[in-house]
Amino acid sequence: MTRFALTIEYDGRPYMGWQRQSHGPSVQQALEEAVTRITGEEAAVHGAGRTDAGVHALAMRAHVDIAKSIAPFRLMEALNAQLRPAPVAVLACETVAEDWHARFSCLGRAYEYRIVNRRAPLTWDKGLAWQFARPLDAGAMHGAAQALVGRHDFTTFRSVHCQAESAVKTLDRLSVSRHGEEIVIEAAARSFLHHQVRSMVGCLVLVGTGKWSARDLKAALDAADRAALGLNAPPDGLYFVEARYP
Amino acid sequence: MTRFALTIEYDGRPYMGWQRQSHGPSVQQALEEAVTRITGEEAAVHGAGRTDAGVHALAMRAHVDIAKSIAPFRLMEALNAQLRPAPVAVLACETVAEDWHARFSCLGRAYEYRIVNRRAPLTWDKGLAWQFARPLDAGAMHGAAQALVGRHDFTTFRSVHCQAESAVKTLDRLSVSRHGEEIVIEAAARSFLHHQVRSMVGCLVLVGTGKWSARDLKAALDAADRAALGLNAPPDGLYFVEARYP
The missing domain is CATH 3.30.70.580 (Pseudouridine synthase I, catalytic domain, N-terminal subdomain)
Incomplete structure (x- = not known):
């Protein structure tokens, strides 16, 4: 073999x-x-x-x-x-090597999430990005996101169907940047909980619209309660972009 | 009105x-x-x-x-x-204003052409880029392209169905750059002949593979003969990106 x-x-x-x-x-x-x-x-x-x-x-x-x-x-x-x-x-x-395992040898995973921040509907990007019509403040989103970086109980950002033993994970990076009408959110960690990236993105969008403050996002994390989740982003904009190995 | x-x-x-x-x-x-x-x-x-x-x-x-x-x-x-x-x-x-005309008031038009230079077939970019498997030298393409910039008889790069009165046009810009596996060709002029961008891109790809030299491209232009065309690029990768007005 x-x-x-x-x-x-x-x-x-x-x-x-x-x-x-x-x-x-x-x-x-x-x-x-x-x-x-x-x-x-x-x-x-x-x-x-x-x-x-x-x-x-x-x-x-x-x-x-x-x-x-x-x-x-x-x-x-x-x-x-x-x-x-x-x-x-x-x-x-x-x-x-025969002991190399795509899942168990993996030291880190990275995702990107694409938001197209405009009123007009998507053309070629339908299903490939989240179209969000109201203006988003990417700077505020990036600032607030830093509270999620590090080792935390991410229960708030975890699907009820998540099979992970523990909700405590270390998020290595969560950055938000704007490129014209597009907002890109990059997330990196050893591993993620089910729906974690989409849940974090959804709440960051609430920050981007001004509905949530950075403090509200931190409070949602600290609640460690799925009921504290503000919004779950649709799958459309999510991309698995990297798996790191020794 | x-x-x-x-x-x-x-x-x-x-x-x-x-x-x-x-x-x-x-x-x-x-x-x-x-x-x-x-x-x-x-x-x-x-x-x-x-x-x-x-x-x-x-x-x-x-x-x-x-x-x-x-x-x-x-x-x-x-x-x-x-x-x-x-x-x-x-x-x-x-x-x-009522005398503003999208076509006749337009002072300049720009197109971009996207080539995905890889062996693997396209996934979301099917029909949205030209997949070209053999390695392309974008630097050589850019260098050779500069011979087409300026005022020339572009008969070689003109479809037989072109309805323009004259094949003499001024090409303001033709640049080729590589971004990872993607090659982007940007073309700007007051106006273009039918199939001009696709015909120029097709011949630049011949330069990129080494089949044509920069001198061959110049000779094809100077021939002012459609039979001298090396290759017409497919429509997939072509985007109308800008129309300039006073």
């Missing part, structure tokens, strides 16, 4: 999420079926993270074990040929 | 182009029908340029005359509501 590490870009719009689901298509299933068509082998593709329905990836990392002898470049090309026309592309493929 | 100037963004994928066509949907028709639904008036929407089938716009300018009394902001909101779910958005709307 050879273990291959993959770097994968995907448009989450047509998928129920990364993980295989009985009730609809998933990115994992698309990849596993492509591997099987190439190798004739049953395949399990393990990802660095599990993105929700409608969430995208610029660079998801994953691994898969294959018995058949195949060069990484040929595997990448064959996967892209088999995946077509699904909006999933393998950007890189390399062989790794 | 009041004349309104519009700034319009559109995804060209579902359209036969800007201009009304008997054989399929156009951006012009979508806008004219939206105006008629709002005002009950027959409407003619005049654009700064005529983009081809599959070509996009970040900021097309256009004008329309309306008898009914309506504030520019309300017209913009109503147009966006009527256009939905078409991938056409009105970004700005203002009243202008």
